[in-house]
Amino acid sequence: MKNYILLCITIVSISLNSYSQNKTASADKKYDDYAYINAIKTYERIAEKGYKSADMFKKLGNSFYFNSEFDKAAKWYGELFAMNSEIEPEYYYRYAQSLKSSGDLVKANQILDLFNQKTKNDSRAKLYETNKNYLAEIKANSGRYKIEDAGINSKYSDYGTAFYLNKIVFTSARDTGNFGQRKHKWTGEHFTNLYQSDIDEYFNPNAVKKIKSKINSKFNESTPVFTKDGKTVYFTRNNYIDGKKGKDGNKTTLIKIYKASFENDKWANIIELPFNSDTYSTAHPALSADEKTLYFASDMPGTIGQSDIYKVSINSNGGYGTPENLGPTINTEGKETFPYVTDDNEIYFASDGHPGLGGLDVFVGEIDQNGVSNIQNLGADINSPNDDFAYVIDTKSRRGFFSSNKEGGLGSDDIYKFLETKLLRCVQELSGIVSDTQTGIILPETKVSLYDSQHILISTTISDQKGFYSFAVECGKIYHVRAEKKEYATKEVSVTINTQSGKTNLPITLDKTSCQVVIGDDLGKCFGIKMIYFDLDKSNIRAEAAFDLEKILDVLNQHPTLKLDIRSHTDSRQTVFYNKQLSERRAQATMKWLIKNGISPNRLTAKGYGETQLINGCSDGIICTEEQHQMNRRSEFIIRAL
Structure with missing residues (x-):
């Protein structure tokens, strides 16, 4: 480009929430033929008895964190950290935020220090790496234009x-x-x-x-x-x-x-x-x-x-x-010169100061409230070893x-x-279906919120009648998606967006905080109880089995008219007689534990079914995987009366 396009003598141009959660129905609220079981309250009562479970403490901490009850959230996150178990980095951040809101800044900073150590690639702990290989970037940005005189x-x-x-x-x-x-x-x-x-x-x-x-x-x-x-x-x-x-x-x-x-x-x-x-x-x-x-x-x-x-x-x-x-x-x-601003809040400009192919190259950046960000070279179609400048574009026709x-x-x-012919800016859609964890039923009218990596709210939407939600997001970035619906526990999941234009699918399943049950339902499904665990070939109640039975015990205490039929099942391995006897002993042991802890015997029945009620085809002589056999080994708490 001739000097008269630069800054010189007689020249023309320059080179010159509280996130409130709806209250669930109380645990003793009854309708004509069903009742609501408040799982969070049950977990809280069990925890107060001294039972410890990392999963339980996470659920308790989250339930209060998302409801902005940070004192209680800090309490249960503190119990989680006291267990010294492996904890996802996200809980360090939530715990620190809860401590800050509770006024304990010293401990909050200590937890944040640990968070930074564990999340070196998290944008809250460290900015994305700078000083990229600019020639590789230029190459990647090339091949997107059809150019003519x-x-x-x-x-x-x-x-x-x-x-x-x-x-x-x-x-x-x-x-x-x-x-x-x-x-x-x-x-x-x-x-x-x-x-x-x-x-x-x-x-x-x-x-x-x-x-x-x-x-x-x-x-x-x-x-x-x-x-x-x-x-x-x-x-x-x-x-x-x-x-x-x-x-x-x-x-x-x-x-x-x-x-x-x-x-x-x-x-x-x-x-x-x-x-x-x-x-x-x-x-x-x-x-x-x-x-x-x-x-x-x-x-x-x-x-x-x-x-x-x-x-x-x-x-x-x-x-x-x-x-x-x-x-x-x-x-x-x-030199930065020849700006052009689009209706997409992009600014194109020429520069010889940013890494390029030589002379002036054309670059594009994004205009935001803090200035200009995400500056990229347009690639070798537009740019050359000479001066390339004065770029203008119609964003509709490209x-x-x-x-x-x-x-x-x-x-x-x-x-x-x-x-x-191809956008430089990576365009991504983050979308998914919100559904019930247990039933798979879609959940329309769910509030879904999008947060950036710093947990700053970006956008909020409501899932449609098909349970579908979507957000426009930036490629390669980390986001947090929070789903909230009445009678369901608020859930937040993190997602890293793909680095190429397209769609990132993020289905979200929600757990009911109030479990609706009728006669004939399995109460265990309210708490995800698939099996009351015993030592091999034994019928003694193990510690993790007692933890699950505490949930059943709490519900029975809250609903004094509720009656249960306890059923124990095995897979088809071992003999039919052996499996029947083993399942019977385990069903009786389960019932005895509940009676020992205060439940009247006339509210309980128990029976072992052995391998007589398999829920798949894994019978004798059929080769099945361990996962398939596991489906048949189950404990059920069938409601006989409400």
Whole structure:
């Protein structure tokens, strides 16, 4: 790119919750033919008796954590950590947050230190690695464009395309038509003016016409940007207005941003913007989608490098705010210039300070409340070892234009048109079905919330009638998804999004806090009890069996009219007689334990069924897996009366 596109003498351009959970029905609430069993209350009563279970403490801690009862959450998470068992890193974070909310900052910091040690790759503990292999990134970002000559180039410099209604407007030095046409002494080319061309639906330009207006002067004009209604234009020009040329202290004519309005079929009322100066340059204006912010390049005081990108607010009264430097994330000690902002809050710009292929490369970043982030090189389709710049794109059609002095062009700078066939920005949809853990029934109208890795709420949605939810998310990032529904325990799961565009599936199953039961149901299913465990070939109650029986005991105490039939089953291995006797002893041992702990014998019956009620085809002579045999080894607590 010629020097007159950079910051220099008489030049045109710059190189310059509380998360409240609905109360569940009380454990003794009854309906005509069913009752609700509050599992969390049962766990709490069992824990108060001294029983210890990591799974139980997790459930208790979570139930209070998600309900913002942090004192109680800290209590049960403390019990969990006191067991010295293997604990997922997420519980360190929750425990620390609970301690903080409870006022114990010293211990909270100690737990956070442990959290940081265990989660080196968690974004809350460590930022993603920087200083990537930029050549590999450029290679990965390449192969996404179909590029052609725009069809409007001359043997002179042509660059800096802008959209204007159903036209494009660009910069060209092609006007050599009269003796008085001035040449730039550095480049040997004539000064630039603005030209326009109609374009079709595929962005193919038609005949080129010079804009006949005072917007074009005897010095350089370039890089305009138009409001959507076509009535206002901001553009770059040498420091020249009303026939007068401005100079700095070194008698150098710099460049400024000007504004004009379209009246009576012509551009008029040309004024310079108030933050211009004779002592520094401003150039290459770009508008935000809402047209309330103007972006531009400048070497004004406060610039980090040779030229930086700035923004300034456009006030409702037509005035302007104070220009703000976009900061060191985008600006370097080199040149950042030619900004272009899309309705997707992306900013495209040219830079020789960010790692590239040579000269100016085109980059894109994301505009957020903190400035600009996630800056990436557009790849080797757009960029070359020479200067590539002035990139503009229509986000709907993914068609646009850019300028370059790469080899093979007609002039010193040429305009190329492109079709982006693959998005650079990785687009992911996080979605899934919310269902009941036990029954598999879908759960519509579930509140589903998306949190970032710092547990900051991003978005909330409600699952539809098919239990489906979805969020738009960023590739490669860690998110936390929380599901909340009345009569179900709140659940939060973490997910790492895939690194390529597509969909990440995250089904969520919820456990009922109130288990609805009727006569004939297995009470054990309320608590996930599949088997009351005994030592091999014995009928003595083991510690983990006593823990599960405490749940049954608590329900019987809360519902004094409830009666149970205790059933014990075996698989088909061993003889039929042996299995029948073993299951009978175990059923009786289970009943005796409950009677010993205060349950009236007239509320209980017990029977061993051996291998007579297999729930699959794993009978004698049939080869089955251990998992298939395990399905047949089960304990049941069948409700006989409520």
